Amino acid sequence: MGKKIKCIIVDDEPLARNVLENYADQIEQLEVVAVCTNAVEAFGHIQKENIDLVFLDIKMPKINGLELLESLNPSPLVVFTTAYREFAIKAFELDAIDYLLKPISLGRFMKTVAKANKYLTGNPPTLQHEAQIQENTKNNQTETESDLLYIKAQRKVVKLDLSNILYLESLNDKVIIHNANQAVTTTQRIGYLAEKLPSKQFIRIHRSFIVSVEKVTAFNSIMVEVNGKELPIGRNYRSQALTILQDRSR
Template identity: 40%
Template sequence: MLELKPIRCLIVDDEPPAREVIRRYVQEVPTLHLVGECANAVQALTVLQQQPIDLLFLDIRMPQLDGTTFLKTLKNPPKVIFTTAYAEYALEGYELDIIDYLLKPVRFDRFLKAVNKACAPAASQPSFAAVTAAPAETLSQADEKRSDSFVYFRADRKMQKVMLHDILYIESMKDYVKINTTLGTIITKQSITSVESMLSEKQFVRTHRSFIVAIDKIRSYTNELIEIDAAEIPIGKLYRNGVLKILS
């Protein structure tokens, strides 16, 4: 089997939670090697001067020196994937010849797609995303077809595996979420937004600020409610158009 060269990565973001998400995703991909993390552009410049970096996960809005300005100062920049909470910065990023931009909160499947793009020019070898996961173009389709996809949730002082095809719906309970499955319920201390980032948008849809439902488990729906088994899940006003578009 072809042994792929590790992709040396550097995370630059002034927000610790945002760095933690990307760090966790990088650690999930065996071919990625995390060289370090920086809270600002000045720290990043020091790292870039001291050792080679292949891929830079760069936040745009940072104090002192923003990501786009920092990138313009680099004579021979590595490949760059912007991470931002502001979609309006995407155009400027592409004008700087970046690989992709990830909109926060970053989903893992979207992360893989961006990383796959970063390795696409290496025509002499397959992209590592194709080796460690599904090809980016078919990742969502593959997730839909696989019956063995799963996620882990921390509950009862251990990590519990939950098969995606068993999930009915997910309900937020302040600082906790309840995972309702065909086999029972699991309660974990986590935000519903962080759970949403773990799930495929082809299989699950956020219907309300407090609810996510499995699309294939929906028995019936109206403009205001979704029925799954005996449960009635509300469709929030802010989510209604998107939900109805998907379901129709």
């Protein structure tokens, strides 16, 4: 076996980190130097250690994965691991070697490691980055027909389909995620969850409420109606919320 590939895993979701770390442990060629929960922590490891490869989430609080890669010069090889397809072209522009859509299979992960090894041994693939990333994104679509949100609830990590979420309600020290058929309660803050939710699908209308734009059936200047329930629009959120809702209703 050749030289070990020193890698780090960067993702703020515990379940996603665990999956990637488990996959890496099964590949003898990989040496996981660090598992990071945010971009700042990863930046420190990259500056101090000789890292060959980074498995990097995109949507993270404060500094996202794209911003981290833009700050590195030179940078290790980077593979983006994300639930969002829309950043694929930007990833290409930043010279990422691959783009993995969650949920990531072990077989797909192994192909990426093989590709990284080709780059590190001076024999990179002959296809252009953009064609590779677009094809990889297309190939992974069957695995991610619905965008997902992972939350901590009742001492475990729960996977939620974003298309089923009606609205989120902050109540005391908890957040209740109201779905079409059930409600899930988490102790994670509503501000944190707001950063994880795609802004095109969800809008914050109040310090205590985030709603799915698609699930809004009626609205005026002070409230929105979701699933027959009226939710208040807070003064600090009114302008942005009404702009989005009015644009959608045209």
